[in-house]
Amino acid sequence: MINNKRNKNYSEWYNEIIHKSGLAEFSGIRGFMVIKPYGYSLWEIIKCELDKILKESGHQNIYFPLLISKSIFSKEKKHTNFFSDGCAVVTHSRIKKNNDQLIIDFKSKLKEELVIRPTSESIIWNTYKKWIQSYKDLPILLNQWGNAIRWEMRTKLFIRTSEFLWQEGHTAHSSKNEAIIEVKNILNIYTNFLKDFMAIPVIKGIKPYMDQFHGSENTYCIEALMQDGKSLQIGTTHFLGQNFSKAFHVKFTNHNGKKDYVWSTSWGMSTRLIGGLIMSHSDDKGLIIPPKIAPVQIVIIPIYNNEEKNNSFIEIIVKKLISTLNTNNLRIKYDNRKIFSPGWKFNEYEVKGVPIRIVIGKNEIKEKKIEIFRRDTCKKIYYSLDNNDNLIKFIMDLLNDIQKNIYKKALNRTKQSIVKIDCFKKFKDHINNFGGFILSHWDGTSDTGKIIQKKTEATIRCIPFDYGKEEGKCIYSGKYSPQRVIFSKSY
Template identity: 70%
Template sequence: MLTRRSENYSKWYNEIVVKSGLAEFSGVRGFMIIKPYGYSLWDRMKTILDKMLKLTGHQNVYFPSLIPKSYFSKEKDHTEIFSEGCGIVTHYRLKKNQENFIVDPESKLQEELIIRPTSESIIWKTYKGWIQSYRDLPILFNQWGNALRWEMRTRLFIRTTEFLWQEGHTAHSTKKEAIEEALKILNIYTDFSEKFMAIPVLQGIKPYMDKFSGSEKTYCIEALMQDGKALQIGTSHFLGQNFSKAFDVKFTNFNGKKEYAWSTSWGVSTRLIGGLIMSHSDDRGLILPPKIAPIQIIIIPIYSEERYDIINKMAKKILNVLEKEKIRVQYDDRIILTPGWKFHEYEMKGIPIRISIGKNEIKNEKVEIFRRDTYEKICIPWINLKNSIPKLLDEIQKNIYQKAFQRTQKLIIKSDHYNDFKEKINHSGGFILAHWDGKKNTGKKIQEETEATIRCIPIHNEKEKGKCIYSGNTSLQRVVFSKSY
């Protein structure tokens, strides 16, 4: 049994991660072990997103995870923020001292190496040798790998010291092209989140004090979890010419003049799995949208001794039919476990559809279908499975999205007075649209008093004159406040 969401949301989340077999913490604080089922989910996300990126002209590369300190220190704003949580390699060898091993002082590196928190510095040092002319542009590269950012307060998938991710790094000949690239990626992330993960998102721009260090502008997508808190799903940064200037990356333009390249970077991480859990799951475990689920259907036989061979034969026949339809289906024929135990296991894992086959189903030439999203049970004739199952999977996908969408819409709330704002943020949470005077200190004071932060300025925000809910100063538009992860 899981702790109920309504009793302890944080404990409920942690229990789902562990009991569904996604991940667990390792012996190193803040580092997680992603188990086979968790990695198959990440693999599914990678496959879909990788295809979306390649269809828009992006190519995969890989850069080292160790970055010379001199590279890392080039872009000052970037270095300042990431220096607080980076891992540093200072030696390359141990030596035996009696019964123990100690760092060999003679193996001290001539230059310390930074364990990659993000790759802008090493990539732009490399681009200097690759970019000479406008003919070398654009560069549209993406990297799948890992990163390390020391975290004091960790939570599986949501915030870990080491995480898996993809990070894109592009170079362009014009400012316009770079901005268009950043927005294109934001739209890819939005489509991926809504169409595959069934998570509705809000597109926005981070306020100036929260933009990515070293960027001119940070675009983001924010989603609301079931407890009314926000989660940043992904970010796309317009870096301007900051990194090309830091690493002196110039190219000869079409008119024969030298200028600095324009750039972007962008990424999503295994945080997506955390968002998936908190967006859809319930007190019985995971609920996975069919398009992202590693296993879409589980077939479970209800054995009886006199019908064992018949049930097993029919189950395998159904398995074969569904596999030919490119459905991700699995048959659990383990006889050492009871059907009830299996039902519980696969509900915990969030398998969208469960098919049960027993002697009654054999007699009636039907199978029992269980929908994980609604708990509904229906019976479908064997001959209709080929046509019925794809339609049912599509219906489940749409239902999960609509449920999340309707919940989000109810929690997008306007507020014009600070007392009202505090009541709403503490009672229901959600995205609260309120006026802000644009001052960093005002945002800081609101956060100190309410724990709410400015999540973003909506991209399609309409200008609307008003007064800041905190200071009373003039404001030209509303921004989105929320408590967040």
């Protein structure tokens, strides 16, 4: 049972769901989390499905070291200046024991300090320098699954942690146009993955110049709206231009026999996806997980009694059920633990967000039916065991319907939370009372963006692709604006 309610204490509700569902917990070091088995199995499924899509699109996996020499990390100045405040640095290679205490062995000081990667552009481009000589060596389409460390002042499980798991793509191209096509294609891959697997609708757009990834020419993003009306940046792609190839002197001989700098991109999504999943779909009973990524898609719970004959029938029926359902490689759990009551188990799997619960007991045997509970609507369905031949089709159709219903609910909520506002007073009232995405005009200056943020806590999340050009006047300064942008409070 979840004690906190979304409409009363959203933050505590979120944390309680994570703890009671067994997803994760903070470790003994501030900002670092332990991803527990249930949470990690969810991440593994997300990783597996996205990995297939990236490989199908022509990308290959690779792995680069966790540690980057300071001299290499420092080469792209904008990039270095931005990340330097949050870097963890290794200065010594050993510790030793002194009077029963462990202390740094100062004799082991490294000749050059090593940065624990906050992101891998620098070490990758230092390597690309050795790999790229000609247009024949391009494009390079690589993806890395790993972790990164960025010291965070304010932490929140999955959403903002000092260490996180992620994938980071790094590509090299022979032309500007090819690189821009790459970042837009990846943005579409992310968008479709979030829709098709995680049932999360997003808005695609480009970041304003003051919020783009440092070291890039442009940053493209996808923003998702959480149930509390705040936005979550859930994925980004970066057109790096020639910034890193110039910093690392990576040139190639083009089709015309001339030397040119390589064009590049980088992009990534992280375990923040799980935080977005929780805040997009869950309710006051616990998690709601779309079936396509659920670690357990179906849980079968028997209700035993004192009659051994009935219990034997239950086991026979369950074995037939599992045999039938396993033909489609569904992720099934049979919970026949006798130390917990059926009611306790019902609550456990509702908190864990298992899409379908099947119950079999004395009454079900008598009436030749099974009770099927769908987590997204919390409604029960009774299915006749006489129709066992069609059970697999019924279950697969039900899982598909649950997947679609979860997305439809999130999409409707997002659509209803998008409003156009042209009066700053109404803007402030709306953002404070309702949140959501506000389409308003902005004069294009960083100063105006900062003032609006200071007065409302809302920031420009993106300049959206899908709302067209519409000239107007800035919501705050009254100056000319070529189109509306998306404002929202955010995580």
